[in-house]
Amino acid sequence: MRRIRHIRRGITGIAAAFALVAAASLGGAGAASAGKQDAGNVVFLSNQLAQVSEIDQVRNTLLKGFPGNVDYVTPPVGQGQVWFNRIQAEAQAGKGTVSLLGGLHGDYLTVQQYLSDISGVAKQLSKAGIPADLMKLGKLGTNKQLYIPWMQATYIMVANKQALKYLPKGANINALTYAQLLQWAKNMKNKTGQARFGLPVGTNGLINRFLQGYLVPSFSKGVVTTFRSQGAINGWKYMKSLWPYTHPQSLTYNFMQDPLLSGEVWVAWDHVARLTAALKARGNDFVAFPAPRGPMGRGYMPVLAGLAIPKTAPNPSGAKQLIRWMNSVPVQARTLGSVGFFPVVGSRLSKRLGVGLLSMNTAVKNTQRAKDALKSLLPIGLGAEGGNFNKVYVDTFTRIVVKGEDPKSVVDNEAPILQAIMDKTGAKCWAPDPPSSGPCHVK
C-alpha cells in the first residue's frame, strides 16, 4: 500500500513538476520502467551534489518516489579523496557495499579499472536522447560503456538588470570581451560609487576554476604549458586592472547567489549551481550570459557528471534501475530545478521552470555553442594533488592581484611548484593544452 502511495505520489509529482517536454512519449517511459519493481537497497556514493543543501535535495526531491531504499552518501566537504579511497578499498577487498557511483568524467579516468561494463543500460537509454558525443565520453576510450552521462554544468555570468544600463557602448552581453567587462565594471563603480562586479574568492569559493578554466586559457590558450607565457602574464595584468572595480568583499564570497540577492554585487561569475538560488527566487531581476572572451578565445569549463557501477557492487540490478531513474526526463528536470545541474537527456525545457532557470539554460547553451568557445577541462589525473594544484593558481592570484606583486616574478616563482605537482602525479596535459606523452610540462 505504502509503495503504491509512493508511486502515486511520484506520478503526481511528475505531473505537477513536469518541466521537460519530452520529444514524443519518452518522458514517462524512463520513470515508469524504473518504477516497476522494487530495487532493493542501493548505496549511492557520489562526489557531486555533496553540499549539505544538495544532499537534502537529492534525498527528498530527486530520489522521492524511487521504488527502492537508496542510501545516498557523499565524501565529507573538502575531502574528495574519500570517494577514490573507498572505491579502491572495496575493489581491493573484493567485496563492496557501494552499488552506484556518481562522479565527474575526470574522476572516472582514475578509477576506470574498477568499473563494470554497463553497455546494456546505455542500450536501454538509447532513445532518451543523450547526445552521442557525451555517451562516447562515458566509454573512457574503451569499447565498453563504463559510465552513463548523468548531468552537466558549467560556469556562467549573471547580471542584475540594474547593471545593464552601464554596459559599454556596442557591447553585446552574449558576446562580451574581457575588455568590455573591465569597462562595464569601471562604469558601475564610477556611476554608483561602489564596485558592483564580484568574484567568489572566499575560502569555499570557486575562484580557482575561474583562473584555470576562464582567465588563463582565454589569454594564453593553455593552462599548465602556458603558465609562464606572455599571454598568461597579460591575463594576470588584466586581472590586476579589474581588481579595483571588483567588490572588496569578494574575498569573503563563496556562493555568488548570496551577494547577488542582497544587491551587494550586480555582475558575477560562478558555477551554475551556485547561482540557481538567485535566478529561481528573482528570475525577472537577473539575466544570465556566457563568460567573456579573451585574445585566445572564450575559455570555458564544461562539467560532465556520470553514473557508474563498480565491479564489486552488491546490487547491480538495483543500481541500473536507479541510473534509469536519474536519467528519466522528470527527474532530470527536477535536477535542474533543485540543484542547478543541467539535463543530459535531449528535450525541450518547459516554461514552467521559470524565467530565471530558462535564462541560465540559454547562457549554458550559448557558452557551448559559441564559435570562439575554448574548452578547458577540469584537471585530470591529479588525485590528492588537486588541492595543491588549486593552491598554485590561487596563490598566484593573491600575490599578483591582491598583494600587488610583479606578475612575471610571481609566475616564475610558482612555476616550479606547478611542475613538481605534474612530475609527482605524472599527469598528462589536458585541453586546452596540447596532449602530451609524459607528465605535462610548464614551458
Added chain:
Amino acid sequence: MTTIAQDVTLGRRLRRWEVLPYGLILPTVAYLALFFAWPMAQAFKLAFQDGGAWTIEPFRMMMNDANFGDAFRFTMLLVVVIVPLQFVLALAMALLINSKLHGRGLFLAIFIMPLAISDLAAGLVWQSILTERGYLNTLLEHVGFIDQPYIWLNPTKPNQLLFAVVVAEIWRSTAFVMVIFLAGLQGIPHEYGEAAEVFGAGFFQRVRRVILPMLKPSLQVALLFRIIFAFEAFAVVLAITGRAKTTLATEAWKWQAEYFNSHVAAAYSALILVLSLVSAGLVVWLLRTPKEQMLR
C-alpha cells in the same frame, strides 16, 4: 634518628596513605599522556619526518610558503591587540558583577551568553552584521548617519578587517576571562578592601593596591588560557575575512584538509605549540608570586 628513617618502608608509606595523592592523579596523568602528550609527540615526529627520514623540509616549505608571513604577522597582531583589551574589559565586567549593584545577575547572564556560541557561529553572526548589506549598515542608514552603505570588511583597509576580527573575538570570549576573574575576586576576603577604605583609599586605589595584587593567580591563569587560545584563532577570522586574512591555525588546517600535506600541517602545529609554550613560560615567570605574598 637513622632507625626512624629506615623504618619508612614502602609498606609503611602505603599504610600512611602517602602515595594516595599520586594514585588519585594517576588517571588524569594517563589521560593527558594518552590524548595530549602522545599525539603531540606524534605531531612533532610528523613535522620532522618525510618518508621515514629525518628532515626539516616541512619547516622549509612552511617558511617559504606565500602565506606564511601574513599568517604569522596576523596571529601575533591578534594576540597583542586582543589580550590586553580583553583583560581591561573582563576586569571591569567582573568588578561590576562582584559589586552590590541591583541586577548584576542579569549582567552575568548577558555577559555569559556568547560563551555558549561556537566560534564559527560567532564569526558568521558578525559577518552578517558587518557585510555591506548587513545589520550595521541598515541601522546606520535608518538613523541617517550614512546615505550609502559603508564597506566595513574591506581588505584594502587592513585595519578595518583587524578591527572586525577583534570586535568579534572580544564579544565571543571576554566572558571566559571574566569568569576566571570573578572566581578570583570572590576569593578575596572583604576585610582587605574594607581596611583600605578605612585608611581612605578610593575605588581605583583599592583596585590597584589591593584587588589586582591579590588577583594575580587568576590573572596568570586567565592570561595563560587567553594567549594559548589567541594563537589558535581560526574560525572567527575565516568567517569574517574569508581569504583576505589568514592565521597560523588556518594555514595548518588548509595544509591538512586541502593540500593533503600532513608534514607541513604538523610543522605549523609545532610552531603554534612552541609559541604557546614560550609565551606561557613568560607569563608564569613574569607573574610569579613570591612565597611571602601568598594568601596562605
